[in-house]
Amino acid sequence: MKVILMRHGEAEEGVTPDSARSLTEFGGSQARQTADYLAANYQIDALVVSPFKRAQQTMAQVAKHFPDIKVMTQDNITPSDDPKSAFNKLAQIETQCLLVVCHMSIVAKLASLLTGDSFGGFALAEARVFDLEFMMTGMAKEVDRFIPEQP
Template sequence: MKIVIMRHGEAEHFADSDAQRALTPFGRAASKAVAEACVKQGLAKFDKALVSPYLRAQQTWQEISAHFDALSVEECADITPYGDSPHVVDYLNAIIEVEKLESVLLVSHLPLVGYLTAELVADIAPPMFPTSGLACIDYDPVSGKGELLWNINP
């Protein structure tokens, strides 16, 4: 199965709270460009999209959803910047099994996106994701092991 992990687009530096930081125009454009490149890699349909409740992640999903088709979209409070990667992987494994998913997209934040990638792919250090960066993992939920297939950076 495929798990795609994407970091939100570039956001404003200041807001009333970290959760309320909005995307910049560059962040919107870069997110769209990365989504278009992902489609060119042959991946445009997802069984489920999990999106952080933070404004910049929600806005990233709004920008990329024009290019991606997701059967189900769920706001997921566990994938905020300081989410617990082992907990998120346990959750992913549970929904993959119960819902018989073949593809999942996560729109999240640093540092979690790097930790999740390292949790899903054996023997790699958590990679740094630029804003709008995306990684595609071929994941076997039975073995709990995945392989990083490709990544796209704006």
């Protein structure tokens, strides 16, 4: 099975609440670049996204390539959520290729849980692909990564 963790694209500053921040025009371009890469290289069969606007907008770019797949919003993958709780909920999804779009710092913490290694962070709209037999902490190996144009 593959798990793809993706951070949202560049978002506007100075908007409150944080959950209402939209992608900038550049952030939309980053999301499209990563979506195009993922669509060309992976057969994603499950899409999970944070409820925050910028993550939803990022996921929308990916979903265009996979119109028949239902997008699932998961409330516990926002920036301040507990990564272990998020991981446990993600582990319940039966899939062969799962894409999760969320935020720093939870995306790096989820990557750490998958591999058992430490991750300093993800670039804007970066996607990292992990290969594992089943969702269990410390069982994954990073096999690919894509970083779109950065500011």
